[in-house]
Amino acid sequence: MMFEYLFSPIKLGQVELKNRISFQPHLTNFAEHCMPSERHMYYWGERAKGGAGLIITEEMSVHPTDTAYEKLVEAFHPEVIPGFRKITDYVHQYDAKIFCQLNHNGQQCDGSISRLPVWAPSPMPDVLFRETPKEMEPEDIEEVCRYFAKSAVHVREGGFDGVELQFGHSSLARQFLSPLTNFRSDEFGGSLENRMRAPLMFIEAVRKAVGKDFTLGIRLCADEMIPGGLDLGQIQEIGARFEASGLIDFMDLSIATFYNLYLVEGSMHTPLGYTIPLAAGMREKIKLPVFCTGRINDPVMAEKVLANGQSDMVGMCRALICDPFLPKKAFEGRLEDIRYCVGDNQGCIGRMGINRTLGCIQNPAVGLEKEWGEGTLKPAPVKKKVMVVGGGPAGLWAAKMAGRRGHQVDLHDRNENLGGQVLTAMKGAGRDEFGVIIRNEKDQVDKAGVRVHLQSRLTPEEILKANPDVVVVATGSQPKSHPVGGADGPAVFNVWQVLDGKPELGDKVCLIDYDGHHRASATAERLADLGKTVHIITSSLFVGAELGPTQDLYLTRQRLLQKGVTFTPDIAVMEVGGEAGQKEIKGFNVYSNQWQTWGPFDSIVLAMGQQVDADLYFALKGKVKELYRIGDCVAPRKVDMAIWEGHKTGRSI
């Protein structure tokens, strides 16, 4: 077998897993009225079907004061049990085990949801929620213990194989452990022993409630990575003491806090497997099975982590959101069929974090497994002749899905390569991995029997002559041709031209950022890497205004500043003037209305929006039997919508 360690069994407590892959806990927002839902069942079931040995559910709340998110499942109500049973029965049919994660988020909560005060060890607001909590009284701590125990009983009665207590990046337990958030002077604060008291009480209460033979583990934050916080050395000691209590069966790990949330779900700007050193550090001290999670998105790397003894379990969260069948494909040696997560964070954390349901830019079926999951695609009753024009993400997905349904599909693109704008996007600094979106699909398009015609730019007449039953127009978008006065002047370029390396730029470059996303910032960084002096002017409050939800904001700004880029926010740019080498930007501050001029610059780069490329659509409208328009050529958006529409259209033709 290709992956000896990965597919070897392991015991966590009394539970034997068939392999070392754990689908790590993550919120989905699939709960309905704070109860487990059918959507949960199909969602986790799909990953069980896909071959993961272990599934750990999203964090579930143990107490009414724990309201970090509006759609947390409230595990402290006994009414959750029937829903739990449905989920666990469904998952168990696929020979997978399922644990439930229980949590109290402490200060990392929003009291406006529960209309209760937020509880924490000390009255110290969290950096993200910024709400001053109530300092917990000893009775409150005992109440949380009782609620942990009560919820754990519901978990056991719900048919779960085990329970994991979240002591990681977002948890009351970590807040007790960390000198950063625990300033108490009673028996719950001060010395390490005292700081460990409450978390140990939670563990003891749960162990007592579930019995000796039920698997119980914790998810510990391996390094808070913040001044004054816990570091690996201290966590090793804490982990060793938890282990010595003899009450837990495994040690799952996470990293960081909400000060540095970008480390919890590292994006593509973080190296693959970035937490391996921490897991290895814990494994040196801990004899219990240790987990390693964090951008391990491929089985080869997973195997290596295990073979190197750096962990005993491999946690995959986004890798399996993106491709639930990764374990099965790896087991069968079909690595080329795996859809690798690219760490863009847009669909998963980028949606979940702002209270939308979980998604994935590359997997439209996330949360819709019942309707769109494996095995739901039906062969087309009538085989049609389908012509897809445009081989960007939208066109690729439409062609693939239509091909799989048995249609005769021809995909045309005027470029030499498939991929559309993604081929340009991946040239931004640190954005190479974005291109994997296309690499993932190329083989699949071939396997779906699609005939690909590159460098093929058909006129509407040629298309009509070929007489297809269906035409899917996915011709994408282009940068706006005239977004601002003077855009057609000398030494003014758009992001595409710059990333494709066409123009000669001078040393001093000004980039106008009306995008707020990577289109602008990754281009600016690329220019800085080339040794240019870059000045970004944006109309937003700050540079990178759209990068918050994907956790890219912090590191992007850090890198840009390290590379000497200057930021000017709040400016509406009205005109670009001057000759090459003497370019000027004129604009006004959107708050003070004061006009200002910047310059001189050698060149100007515009990231000021896209316009649709839909001429073909309008030329064909009313002339073909079935005509669809998808992706950026409907309205310029992002890859997620292009793939979504491509998938949906391909399925329905």
Next chain:
Amino acid sequence: MAEKKLDILVILRECSDPRPPVRLMAKGAGIRDRGLRCLTNPADLEALEHALELRDAGVARVTAVAVGPKSLEDSLRLALAMGAERAIRVWNGVLAGGDAVAGAHLWQRVYAILRPDLVLTGNRLLDGGSDPAPALAAARQDLGCVSAALSLLVKDQEVEILRKGDRGSRQKIVAQLPCAILCEAGFKEPRYPALEAVVTATTQALETWGLEDLSLPEWEVGALGAALDQGEFATPRPDPLRSTTPDPSLPAFERILALLSGGIQPREGKMHFLPPDEVVESLMEIFQSEGLLPEAKT
């Protein structure tokens, strides 16, 4: 001179053939024995050859004994074809699952019944295992035991043995009979039996001993008599490979940078424009100064 002949007991064991790929059990924990190719342990056959040479010289009688199910009869018939006088297979279902202690118990009883002057067998099993039972049994029976024997010479009541020592050294040892000798593999070519002898051996009588022949109680042999419990098969738990764990004494900001760099420290590159010979020279210098190559010997 009608001297008493030496009674030699040769122990034959079976081992798995390590050459064809083995198949793992469904969960990967253990080797599947169905379809596993087995052969007579080559070192045991060499021990047999030593014994047969003494027999050919007219000073010994050879008895081959194997413990195991019917499949071991192949090994025993081979021994008969090669020239052994007597072949005994010892088996009973309860003997399965034993360990070295249970095995030693059994062999001791065999020694005690047959009272051989010399016990010969292989020093190791081909499939990498060692089977200490014959040696342990010798100790229990108060017989001397010499391992790693390359050749032996019997003189009166003594046997002179050439042993393999460390790093190619050789050691000569004289042992009193009776004793047990474990022969090294690869130093003697076992004879190729004549076709006629092979045919004859197929019909020759084999003795089969059960527990009653040994008069050993069930609980002293096999799995019940084993001192070791068979543990569960588990994938090995490798020791953690040290990776560049961010130095905890560094401030958090630096630790984050260390994680993000994946342990790689970027350095500025330098361009060297030189004629080819000098490029080589300067490369060597760089490699040496970076500690990638040892200092040049002058």
